[in-house]
Each structure stands twice: as structure tokens, then as C-alpha cells.
Amino acid sequence: MNHSMIQSSVTLMGLQQKIDLIAHNVANVNTSGFKRKEASFIDILASRAGQPPGFAREGRLTPPGFHYGWGARLGHIRIDFSQGTLKETGNPLDLSIEGNGVFEVEVPVQDADGNITYETRWTRNGAFSLSVNPEEPSELFLVTDNGHYVRGTDDERIRIPAGSKIKVDPDGTVWAQARPDLPAVQVGRLKLLRVLRPQSLEQDGNNLYKLPQGMNIAVEDVLQNVAEEEPGMAPIQVRQGFLEQSNVNLGEEMSELLQAQRAYQLNSQAVRSADTMMNIANNLRGS
Amino acid sequence: MLRGLYTAAAGMIAQQRKHDTVTNNIANIQTPGFKRGETVARTFPEMLIARIRGSQGEPKSEVIGRLNTGVFAEEYIPVFLQGDLQETGNVFDFALISNIEVEGMTFDASGKYVAPDGQVTFQPQAFFTVLHPDGERRFTRNGRFTVDAAGTLVTPDGYPVLGTDEQPIILRDPETDAPVDDFLLDSGGVLRTADGQPLGALLISRVDQPHRLIPEGNGVYRLAPGDGAPAVQVVGGEVQIRQGYVERSNVDAAQSMISMTMALRIYEANQKVIQYYDRSLEKAVNEVGRI
Numbered sequence A: 001m002n003h004s005m006i007q008s009s010v011t012l013m014g015l016q017q018k019i020d021l022i023a024h025n026v027a028n029v030n031t032s033g034f035k036r037k038e039a040s041f042i043d044i045l046a047s048r049a050g051q052p053p054g055f056a057r058e059g060r061l062t063p064p065g066f067h068y069g070w071g072a073r074l075g076h077i078r079i080d081f082s083q084g085t086l087k088e089t090g091n092p093l094d095l096s097i098e099g100n101g102v103f104e105v106e107v108p109v110q111d112a113d114g115n116i117t118y119e120t121r122w123t124r125n126g127a128f129s130l131s132v133n134p135e136e137p138s139e140l141f142l143v144t145d146n147g148h149y150v151r152g153t154d155d156e157r158i159r160i161p162a163g164s165k166i167k168v169d170p171d172g173t174v175w176a177q178a179r180p181d182l183p184a185v186q187v188g189r190l191k192l193l194r195v196l197r198p199q200s201l202e203q204d205g206n207n208l209y210k211l212p213q214g215m216n217i218a219v220e221d222v223l224q225n226v227a228e229e230e231p232g233m234a235p236i237q238v239r240q241g242f243l244e245q246s247n248v249n250l251g252e253e254m255s256e257l258l259q260a261q262r263a264y265q266l267n268s269q270a271v272r273s274a275d276t277m278m279n280i281a282n283n284l285r286g287s
Numbered sequence B: 001m002l003r004g005l006y007t008a009a010a011g012m013i014a015q016q017r018k019h020d021t022v023t024n025n026i027a028n029i030q031t032p033g034f035k036r037g038e039t040v041a042r043t044f045p046e047m048l049i050a051r052i053r054g055s056q057g058e059p060k061s062e063v064i065g066r067l068n069t070g071v072f073a074e075e076y077i078p079v080f081l082q083g084d085l086q087e088t089g090n091v092f093d094f095a096l097i098s099n100i101e102v103e104g105m106t107f108d109a110s111g112k113y114v115a116p117d118g119q120v121t122f123q124p125q126a127f128f129t130v131l132h133p134d135g136e137r138r139f140t141r142n143g144r145f146t147v148d149a150a151g152t153l154v155t156p157d158g159y160p161v162l163g164t165d166e167q168p169i170i171l172r173d174p175e176t177d178a179p180v181d182d183f184l185l186d187s188g189g190v191l192r193t194a195d196g197q198p199l200g201a202l203l204i205s206r207v208d209q210p211h212r213l214i215p216e217g218n219g220v221y222r223l224a225p226g227d228g229a230p231a232v233q234v235v236g237g238e239v240q241i242r243q244g245y246v247e248r249s250n251v252d253a254a255q256s257m258i259s260m261t262m263a264l265r266i267y268e269a270n271q272k273v274i275q276y277y278d279r280s281l282e283k284a285v286n287e288v289g290r291i
Helices: A003-027 A250-282 B004-027 B253-287
Strands: A037-043 A047-049 A066-068 A072-079 A086-088 A095-098 A101-110 A116-123 A129-133 A136-143 A159-161 A165-168 A173-177 A185-189 A192-195 A208-210 A223-225 A237-240 A242-244 B037-043 B047-051 B062-067 B071-078 B085-087 B094-098 B112-114 B120-122 B125-131 B137-140 B183-185 B190-193 B198-201 B204-207 B214-217 B220-222 B239-243 B245-247
Touching: A003 A037, A003 A072, A003 A250, A003 B004, A066 B004, A066 B071, A095 A101, A101 A208, A159 A173, A159 A185, A165 A237, A250 B004, A250 B253, B004 B037, B004 B071, B004 B253, B085 B094, B094 B125, B137 B204, B183 B239, B204 B239
Parallel strands: A095 A242, B094 B245
Antiparallel strands: A037 A072, A047 A066, A086 A242, A095 A237, A101 A116, A101 A192, A116 A208, A129 A136, A136 A159, A165 A173, A173 A185, A192 A223, B037 B071, B047 B062, B085 B245, B094 B239, B112 B120, B125 B137, B125 B204, B137 B220, B183 B190, B190 B198, B214 B220
């Protein structure tokens, strides 16, 4: 049996996954609010060939048995929640979070009977816009760029009277001013959550995060409502007119890619070497 | 009888094992905390060769000498050289720097000391201590930890990381039980919350005979049956922990390529030897006694 071939091909697969992951990060270098993912390798569970006690001869350094490794696999993929740089856009509906927080949005989910229910998701992407409330045309909802409703601290959608100017305070309070000569009115406060356990969040596409299903994880253990926090915690603030850029660092990704590619090459060399070995064994009898 | 035929075949198998070990090292060149392995070959037990029928006037039986008729891959020895540290900036990443001195011994570049009488001693090594689901301890140099939903500090495979109180380290505020997301490691190996509350200290085990550890995969090692439990290593001085770093694999690509090529070529040389024996046999079978 050719272990070398198995080890190398298994590892090639893992390296391919790593390269895919890097490609995903690089592809999102311009996605606002995007958080890069990183992965590391773990050696695969090893096996040990038994050796009878007679093998324990003088000069032997290890206990009886011969170790067989089976290569490496990609394990432990995690989301890097570090802050991205803020870019000024001047658009009053572009909001960014400074600090380790997320916005809460609701996403429509169609169940088996065709009924639409709303599920909670979180996002760092604050490129919001407004959409008209179909039931009340004088009212607008604050929505994400995918049209998902943004929630306030009261767990309701944020509603803004049509035609008003919007101002957002650093603590997330949203003010609407209908006319310049009228005072601004508070229309809600953005629900901000502090991410305590980014390891327990799962990416859901469209730059959204959710809790992994079927793992019975309590929301309080992962996210903490910033509005209910005691003072003294690291600040989480909303910046109006700014967008958070992706936290992908191209230089870093390229050097990771380079290393992964070289490791891929090295492993394909190992495959070639193992192949030559099989060829030698096949030609044992001569041709 | 052509003894060498089997000797060469044994040589091929031994080189195959060597090749397997090298390719496994290559496979783990990006695995944090991985320690490369080396295969040690041993000759088959010696046998005594004696002449059983001498010519006239010579003794009937005379010892000619000793002969080994093969080789096998005897053991796999992990080499616990320090790997390079790589900065990740993640608070859940820890790297061990271990350079434990033993009085009267100077360890060479491969971490061993050979006494004048030939006795080999390996440098003791420090490891993170984790708890396997079977209740036994495992040891690892892969300090890329994470946290589970309950707040326990775990390895990527979910093995809890033990603290000096022999209990898993829980990342929750000791007073309020609130999950802690920001913590710092002080120079004594104690994890503290941002305002200085201790969360637990990482239990570092000192293994005096690291080469006897059995690699289990998943980045962990277990003790060989019968070996005593390792002592607790005090952090600071010879052994340090760095937060925000991981220890890279200590596999060297160039060295591995050379070892791999060597194993392959010796394998090929052994194949040639078999072919030569084959020719001899061919002659013996087909040509000797041809009329």
C-alpha cells in the first residue's frame, strides 16, 4: 500500500480548500463590512502499527509501535472580526460600526406552507437605504442593501417619515427632521449588539451572520445588547456617513496564497515521487 | 540460495516507510505546532554463517562470519525542535517557547545530548495540557485555541484546555458569569480579563522524555503506557507563552525534498539489486544444464 500517495492527495485537497478560502477573501476585498475568514491545518488522526515486545531492543528510543501519519486536513475555520477601515461616503444612510458590534436585521424565510416568517440575522454592512412601507406610503423602512429590515432596540423595524432628513447619533439613536424649521424627532434607536463569541457565529451569505442551527447556543452567550450594557465596556459607536471597508488585507492574503501554493507544489512533488516509487515496484520484473 | 533477494526486498519496504514519514512531514508543513518525524532503520538480527561441508582435509564445519539479511523501519521519532512563531493578532492563539536547560548537558541543534558513553538524552519539552473525551490528558504544541458556546477554552477539535487547577479554563467573568470576549495573558501564564480579574492559568506540562510521546494526530500527543505523568512547568524564564502568536510547523521544505529523493533513489537501487538477482536466477534456471 502506498501511504505517501494517500497522505499527499488528502493534503492536496485541504490545501485546495485553503486556496479557495483565500480566493473568497480576495474576491470580497471591496465588500463593505466583510470579515475575512482564516483557516489552519491539523494533522489527521494517526494510526500505529503494533510491534511485538521483541522489537524493544537496545538503543531504541520510543515505545513499541510504528507511527503512520495520514497527512493534514483543513480544520478550524474562523471569522476574523477585526475592525475594517472606515471610508467617508457622505451618504447619510451609510452607517458604520466602530468597535466589536453588529446591526440586527430581519430576513424573510419561507416555510414549507409558503408562509413568510422573519428570522434574526446580524450584519456589519451599514450601506442602508429606505424602502416604502406598502401599508403606509408616508412611512419608510430602513433596510440593508439586500432589502432586509433593520431592527431597533424595541425589536421593531425602524420607520422614518417620508421626506425627512436623517441623523444618527454615535449611540445609534435615529432622528428624523421633516423640515429645516421643525425640530428633529427621535424615530428609534438602532439595535447594536456586542459580539462576545465570534467563534459561535456562522456566515449566512449576503454578509449576514446567524447562530448555527441545532447546537442549542443561547444568543446571550454570543451577543450582548449594547443598549443594556453597564458603562466601562469598550465603546461601540455608529458613524454616520462612513462605510466600513472589508478587513481583508491584500498583502497578507497574497503571502498566504503564496505559501499555500508552494505547499501545494511540494505535495504534488510528493505525489510524483510516490508515483515513481510505484512505477519502480511495477517494473521489478524488468520489461 | 540467494539470500540477498530478500535483503533487497526488505530494503525496499524500509525505504517506503521512510518515504511515507517524509511525505507526512511535507503534508504537515502548514500545520501549526506540528513536529516533524524521523524514521530510524535497523538491520535484521545478525545470523552466523558457517560452512557445512569443507573440502578434503578441512574441518567439517567452520564459522565464516556474521550476516544481516535485511533492514526494517524500526521507529518513528518526533523531533521537538522549536518552530518559528507567526503573529496572528488573535487573542485565542498561543505559542509556547520552550528551551528547558538540564544541568551538565548541552543540547545540539536537533535537541539531543549524547554523553561520552553514548547515552542519548533528549531535551525536555513543554506542552499545553488538554483533556481528551476519554478522560485522559493529551499534550499539544498547537496553541490555536477557540471557545465553545459554554465559554470553555478548547482546541479546534473541542478538547478543553486545562488550567493549573486541573479544570478546563472557562472564559466567563468569575463574579457576574458574563461571557468574556477580551482577555490578556500575563507573563506568568495567567489569563486575565481586561480589568485584571484572573480567569485561570494555562497548565503547562513538562515532558522529560518527549521522544517517548505517541503522536495521535489532531495535533495532540499521549503518554506511552507506563510512563509517569509529566511535571507542571512554571511559566517564565525557560518556558514562555506568547498570546497572539502560533508556533509554525518545524518541517523544513528543502530538507524534506532531499530526504524524499534519497528514499526514492535507495528504493530504486534496491529494485535494481532484485533485478540482478533475477538475472542470476534466470541463468541458473534456464542456462545451467542446457544441452
